[in-house]
Amino acid sequence: MDLCKMRPKQNRxxxxxxxxxxxxxxxxxxxxxxxxxxxxxxxxxxxQKDPIEAYKEQLLPLLPLLLLERISLRGIxxxxxxxxxxxxxxxxxxxxxxxxxxxxxxxxxAEVGLYCAEADETWSFVGAKDCKEWVWIAIERRTRxxxxxxxGGRDEEGAxxxxxxxxxxLLDKALVFADDFPAYQSVFAKxxxxxxxxxxxxxxxxFNNTIRQRCSRLAKALSFxxxxxxxxxxxxxxxxxxxxxxxxxxxxx
Numbered sequence: 001m002d003l004c005k006m007r008p009k010q011n012r013x014x015x016x017x018x019x020x021x022x023x024x025x026x027x028x029x030x031x032x033x034x035x036x037x038x039x040x041x042x043x044x045x046x047x048q049k050d051p052i053e054a055y056k057e058q059l060l061p062l063l064p065l066l067l068l069e070r071i072s073l074r075g076i077x078x079x080x081x082x083x084x085x086x087x088x089x090x091x092x093x094x095x096x097x098x099x100x101x102x103x104x105x106x107x108x109x110a111e112v113g114l115y116c117a118e119a120d121e122t123w124s125f126v127g128a129k130d131c132k133e134w135v136w137i138a139i140e141r142r143t144r145x146x147x148x149x150x151x152g153g154r155d156e157e158g159a160x161x162x163x164x165x166x167x168x169x170l171l172d173k174a175l176v177f178a179d180d181f182p183a184y185q186s187v188f189a190k191x192x193x194x195x196x197x198x199x200x201x202x203x204x205x206x207f208n209n210t211i212r213q214r215c216s217r218l219a220k221a222l223s224f225x226x227x228x229x230x231x232x233x234x235x236x237x238x239x240x241x242x243x244x245x246x247x248x249x250x251x252x253x
Contacts (some may be wrong), residue, residue, distance in 0.1 A: 002209065010135070011045055012035055014037035014039065014040060014042060014044065014205075015044050016037065016040055016044070017039055017040040017042070019037050019038070019039035019040065019236065021039050022035050022037050022038065023035065023036055023037040023038060024036075025043055028045060030224060032045050033045070033046065033101060036152055047182075051134060052221060058083075059079060059080055060080060063076070063080065063087070063090055063091075063094075064094055064217045066079070066080075067091060067094065067234075067237065068214060068237070068238055068241055068253075069214060069216075069224075070213060070214055070215065070216045070219060071159070072216050072221075072222065072223035073087055073088075073091075073223070074223075075223075076168065076177070082114070083237060083238075094235055094237065095233040095234075095236075097098075097237055098135035098237060098240055099240065101167070102145075102146060102147065102149070102240060102243055103240060103243045103244055103247060104140075104145055104147060104167070104243065105143075105145070105243075105247040105253035106253060107140065107143055107145060107147070107170065107253065108167055108169055108170055112173065113173065113218075114173055114174070114175055114179065115140055115141075115142075115170060115172045115173050115174040115175070116140070116141040116142065116174070116175050117138050117139065117140050117141065117166075117175070117176050117177070118138065118139050118141060118176075118177050118178070118200065118201045118203050118204035119136070119137070119138040119162060119176055119177070119178045119184065119204065120136075120137060120178065120179065120201055120204040120205060120208060121134045121135065121136045121137070121154055121158065121162075121181070122134065122135050122137070122208045122211075122212070122218070123135075124151075124217070124218050124224075124231070125224060126224070126225045126226070126227065126228050126231045127219075127224075127226055127227075129226075132153075133151055133152065133153075133228065133231060134151070134152060134153060134154040134158055135149065135150075135151055135211075135218070135235060136148075136149060136150040136151070136152070136158055136159065136161065136203060137149045137162075137207065137208070137211075138162055138165075138166055138204075139203060139204050140170075140174075141203055141205055143246065143250075143253055144203065144207075144246060145243050145246055145247075145253070146207070146239045146242060146243055147152065147164055147166050147167065147170060148162055148163075148165035148166035148167075149162070149235070149236070149239055150162040150164075150165050151228075151231065151232045151235065154181075154183070155183055156183045156186050156187065159181075159183040159186070159187040159188075160187050162187075163187050163188065174192070175192060175194060175195050176188050176192055176194065177193075177194045177196070177199065177200040177201055178194070178195055178196075179195065179198060179201055180197060181197050211235070211238060211239075211242075214238060215234065215235060215238045216232050217230075217231055218234070218235070
């Protein structure tokens with residue numbers, strides 16, 4: 001009769017043939033328990049699961065939150081223990097769920113005679129520092145919600161892109177404050193635009209600091225974007241979640 005069938009099964013599987021008929025077989029040079037498979041006669045040492053690997057598995061559901069912090073994709077790769085292709089695939093899946101328009105809660109339905117919006121542009125680049133891309137952002141002063149953004153050049157076309165990104169119903173009742181950059185004058189109506197230097201744009205300047213601290217692609221470091229589409233979607237992903245967080249904290253919005 002086969003001895004393997006008579007021997008009681010162990011809870012340690014052979015890593016070579018996956019047999020359950022294994023026995024202890026002395027100690028290794030380093031003092032670890034050695035085992036022997038009675039089916040294939042191979043010896044093996046039972047490997048303990050690395051506690052760091054177990055910790056990384058707990059972090060996997062946090063990928064959407066890690067993409068909102070100033071961590072490069074290489075840093076996320078080291079933190080989660082997965083390759084770039086794994087991260088890119090899931091990152092693209094999250095980006096594909098982004099709404100076409102920015103979430104603004106009930107801001108558009110509010111019975112307000114006049115909205116006050118602050119607009120500004122902040123410098124960024126894609127691929128190399130010579131390939132500049134400016135991020136145009138407009139924020140509503142009372143709720144601090146981002147009501148429009150555009151990525152493009154620092155010219156009249158960029159200012160027009162920002163204007164077109166703002167909800168028309170909100171824009172019709174909005175007074176826009178900006179700095180002295182001439183491109184705003186060619187896009188916004190004279191009675192709608194207020195250019196008083198930096199003293200009326202303190203809130204949008206503070207937001208520019210926030211997005212630079214949170215979005216690694218805007219940092220002037222090695223975590224910059226290599227493609228324009230990824231640059232745009234990463235910024236939009238942050239702004240959408242920023243607005244949703246504001247709305248969640250303030251149900252009246």
